[in-house]
Amino acid sequence: MATLPKALLFDTFGTVVDWRGSIIREVRRVGREKGVRADWAAFADAWRAGYKPAMDRVRRGALPWQTIDQLHRMILNELLARFNLRLTEREKQDLNRAWHRLRPWPEALAGLRRLKRRYIIAPLSNGNMALLVDLAKSRALPWDCVLSAELFHHYKPDPETYTGAAALLGLKPRETMLVAAHKDDLAAARQCGLQTAFVRRPLEFGPQSAPDLTADRRFTLSADDFLDLARQLGV
Amino acid sequence: MATLPKALLFDTFGTVVDWRGSIIREVRRVGREKGVRADWAAFADAWRAGYKPAMDRVRRGALPWQTIDQLHRMILNELLARFNLRLTEREKQDLNRAWHRLRPWPEALAGLRRLKRRYIIAPLSNGNMALLVDLAKSRALPWDCVLSAELFHHYKPDPETYTGAAALLGLKPRETMLVAAHKDDLAAARQCGLQTAFVRRPLEFGPQSAPDLTADRRFTLSADDFLDLARQLGV
Numbered sequence A, B: 001m002a003t004l005p006k007a008l009l010f011d012t013f014g015t016v017v018d019w020r021g022s023i024i025r026e027v028r029r030v031g032r033e034k035g036v037r038a039d040w041a042a043f044a045d046a047w048r049a050g051y052k053p054a055m056d057r058v059r060r061g062a063l064p065w066q067t068i069d070q071l072h073r074m075i076l077n078e079l080l081a082r083f084n085l086r087l088t089e090r091e092k093q094d095l096n097r098a099w100h101r102l103r104p105w106p107e108a109l110a111g112l113r114r115l116k117r118r119y120i121i122a123p124l125s126n127g128n129m130a131l132l133v134d135l136a137k138s139r140a141l142p143w144d145c146v147l148s149a150e151l152f153h154h155y156k157p158d159p160e161t162y163t164g165a166a167a168l169l170g171l172k173p174r175e176t177m178l179v180a181a182h183k184d185d186l187a188a189a190r191q192c193g194l195q196t197a198f199v200r201r202p203l204e205f206g207p208q209s210a211p212d213l214t215a216d217r218r219f220t221l222s223a224d225d226f227l228d229l230a231r232q233l234g235v
Helices: A019-034 A040-049 A051-060 A068-082 A089-100 A108-118 A129-139 A159-168 A183-191 A226-232 B019-034 B040-049 B051-060 B068-082 B089-100 B108-118 B129-139 B159-168 B183-191 B226-232
Strands: A007-010 A120-125 A176-180 A195-199 A221-223 B007-010 B120-125 B176-180 B195-199 B221-223
Touching: A007 A159, A019 A040, A019 A089, A040 A051, A040 A068, A051 A068, A068 A089, A068 A129, A089 A129, A108 A120, A108 A226, A120 A129, A120 A159, A159 A176, A159 A183, A176 A183, A183 A195, A195 A226, A221 A226, B007 B159, B019 B040, B019 B089, B040 B051, B040 B068, B051 B068, B068 B089, B068 B129, B089 B129, B108 B120, B108 B226, B120 B129, B120 B159, B159 B176, B159 B183, B176 B183, B183 B195, B195 B226, B221 B226
Parallel strands: A007 A120, A007 A176, A176 A195, A195 A221, B007 B120, B007 B176, B176 B195, B195 B221
Antiparallel strands: none
């Protein structure tokens, strides 16, 4: 590291919170209440899998700007039909808000608290502001501020998100560091001049998955979790 | 109150922090270092007085969008000449950042911590994001997120700021409450459908001033400080 960053920007789904475990728990509960049996892990995976294509339609301009809440809901409507799950409008809204209360990875909170002592910490997520604020509130995530793709009307990996976040903090891109479990996100941030920290989250896609966890020399550093990141960043 | 709000949005300069006392201390220190004697309270008052006309030029479109940091610096340049204070570029930058470390009113932190237990709390300030994030970081303000006029490229009292803040939180205007020591700010928020809390800050403009502190029936409630506000909001 040439110089330490001043602000750490955190990808959120998968990096800070375990979306898959959290969503499986929520849809399993709903299935039980409705007396429907199904592969709820497949439901969670399908919900997540629908998100990137939907977002890419917004990025290409095929859809007007829509929040992740709206995209999640669009995908949910299809999944409910496919899994034969009949919900009232109110129940659908509540299930869609499962993404507002995802559980952090076990060490994430302790790591964020340590990192906050020396650095500005903020999410930089494709999740909309309301989602991220609710998530922070329900899980006591100690952010200094909340930054969302919604503020730029551009989704990651569009460069406007990375350069926009640095600009809002009054910092040069190299004074900020993106922290993420996803190499495509980090590679795009690096192209914009940000420092980059790869954090391994081997269970993001479940125990059967085999994600690429190798250290990558393109990135400023690689860490096993947020506590390891804090150690490497001197706190 | 018909129904309690879900989020409290706080005007910041004067409502959360004592800008006048803080700025007087900073310019007095600089004056002492430079061996210049002057009425530093008058300096602080002139700095603040220049802010609204400068902002109004942006609001009318006479100036392109500029942050409060930029407007403060423009005013500071004139004041340094008027007060015969010669500073290096670095010293000017540091003095301009005095607004990033203003001191909260004595009970503000305790009040915010209490209010945060039940409500989403965020600044809604004309200060730019970097200023507000630095302020929160240096003074441990426990915001759930930071909202700034900069996000909307509109300054208060433009309606875009109040309705935009509610929308980013996924709330209806009436589900939010503006908390401010300034009746013009509250009146504009009320026009946009927000609930409103008037907080008395008798010393904002110094011990010689006589601000209008009367309760105003247009507003949802009036409070003596943030602890009184917390009590009235049931926390």
